[in-house]
Amino acid sequence: MMQHTMIQSRDNAFVKELRRLSQESTAYRKQGQVWLEGDHLCRAALARGLRPKVAVFAESVWPQVPAEWVQAAGKAVVLADSLFAEISSLESPARMGYVMEWDVGAQVQPGVAAVVLDRVQDAGNVGSILRSAAAFGFGQIVALKGTAALWSQKVLRAGMGAHFGLHLVEAASIAEVQALQLPLVVTSSHQGTLIHEAALPWPCAWAMGHEGQGVGDALMEMAEHRISIAQPGGEESLNVAAAAAICLHASSVSMLRALG
Template sequence: MAPRPQVTEIHSRDNAFVKELRRLSQDSTAYRKQGQVWLEGDHLCRAALARGLAPKIAVFSESFWPQAPAEWAQAASKIIVLADSLFAEISSLESPARMGYVMGWDAAAQVKPGIATVVLDRVQDAGNVGSILRSAAAFGFGQIVALKGTAAIWSQKVLRAGMGAHFGLHMVEAASVDDVQTLQVPLVVTSSHQGTLIHEASLPWPCAWAMGHEGQGVGEALMQMAEHRISIAQPGGEESLNVAAAAAICLHASSVSMLARRG
């Protein structure tokens, strides 16, 4: 029989663990310093468990703890029960959740060659990044390579926008253009001004799609490396698409193309 998790109750806002948790919740890059990530809310926690991930610490509000499902508590080797006022204080949500997990974070993740990848080139809006992660996971892309200048991909805002997609993806942060060269799959970029229309293109699989900065697009270095340049037809006449919307269209097109070849 597995040992019962250790349970610690905390009521002081000056407690060292509470201070660490507050930083994880409210500082978008604190996870890089602490080597751990805060998942707030049962949706993210259940998504992590569904992928077989094991939390380091399970955290419950005092009022929720007596009714917390056993499997949520037993997933971690340590349990912290926080006074409701403390949980509300550390929360970054308008309506604080009742539980969360502290997970380990791998700062040394390296690029894996040969798999379908999305390259984020200085995509700065957390909502856009999270949305792109969801599309990547949905359409069979197994890896995210985020170049320096991209929003912190394990920040609270990106985690919430990703809705659990993080846990099905291999994530590499603070990458360089040199890292992209090690992917060993064709690089595909979007351009609003040139390139083959996506509905007419023969898309490679696996491949790496590069999604660029909201205002500047994909940088010149990646443009020069690209084997394919793709544009999206916009008969409505808009100048450009939001990067997350463009990513969804492109990744879906790749997925459909791959399935058609297999079928």
């Protein structure tokens, strides 16, 4: 049997930490670590070469746990099933997870294609944008203050592992957007060059704005390109995650064409 620590008390200090990480959207900032629940997220982290600090398993699943899931972590903890269910943020607890170290002081990486999130507040939208960014060759996310917490459980689930292929910067300022040293491209519902007619720069930084208010004035003033998406069906606007997918895909197509 692989070495592990068994915990059955809900008052255990480690259990309390897990509960906060799972149920409080910004607890990871205070604790300097992130909770990944479920084999999909855990596998995605391992595939990117990340090493968990602690592997956590429900007691009922422990006897069948693959050795590599345990050996990848610094230590293994087994929780009574009732405890795992208590700390889980899922309707059906996944019965395994990893505690990962979190990079508190991530800084922008100049010249790396980026997506700037300007007060995008819906966790599902943020996670979906991260997935599109990772899929279409954008290396980093720069989230301005007011954007949903990037490592919250809801964003992690919506991101489906995209986090581990991106450089993530939170609570960023306008000055940090300028530090990207990239042409800034913003979206507008009904103004600017239609995306299918635009000559999109690469690399670049796309700015995606608040669900109701759009991109703020400060970013608009910085923008080198303003882009709109044709909507022949007559809708007033697109969901920000859908708009991001269209825009980032268009950039990736431009990049591939430039590469020949």
